[in-house]
Amino acid sequence: MGMGSKAYLGQTEDSVVIDFNYYRADDALTPRLIQDVMEEMEQMAFVKYGAKPHWGKNRKVGFFGVKQKYGPNFDKFLEVKNKLDPKMMFSSEWSDEILFGRESSKYDGCALEGNCVCSEDRHCSPSKGYFCRQGLVYTQARVCRFSSAQV
Incomplete structure (x- = not known):
């Protein structure tokens, strides 16, 4: 549990930090084990419950x-x-997208890299059997789920 911070982008109220660790392949386009479960929990935390991200880990x-x-x-x-x-010396494409609301385009595999929430199968890895599907518990989630029936 953390105490509230006065930092502008800190946790301004007392809060609990929940950390999920997972391993992924060196190739970002290789789906993780339990890919769909991790994506659904992530979307449930951030969208449904309004969780705030860790600025260095999400x-x-x-x-x-x-x-x-x-x-x-x-x-x-x-x-x-x-x-x-x-002069924006400490800016990057990533920080500009986050801080200034500049969205990057969706592309093949973007959901596997965590750069988008899938809305089409191509955002997952259909060639490896991962397709964009509705969450099982948090049904508003869109996740990359393995399905051997569609390979």
Whole structure:
């Protein structure tokens, strides 16, 4: 359990941190074991329950809608960031997408890398038997699930 922080993008209220560790192949397009379970839990935590991401440990999907989770503190952070880094030397494609809401395009395998939530089979790995499906418990989730019937 962590105590509330005054940092603009910190956990401003007392909170509990839950960490899920998993291993993946060196090739990001190789599906993880229990791929669908991990994606469903991730979407349930961030979307259904409004969890806030760890700024150094989450996949990009953990940051979708993050601005709304921090309210006015998010804008205060951007104001300070822009003042202290006007030439954007400490920016990257990733930080610009997260901080400024610039969305990257969906592409084949983007859900396996955590760069999108699947909406089409191609976002998973259909050639390896992983297809975009509805979550089993959190039915609003869209996950890459293995199905030998469609290979």
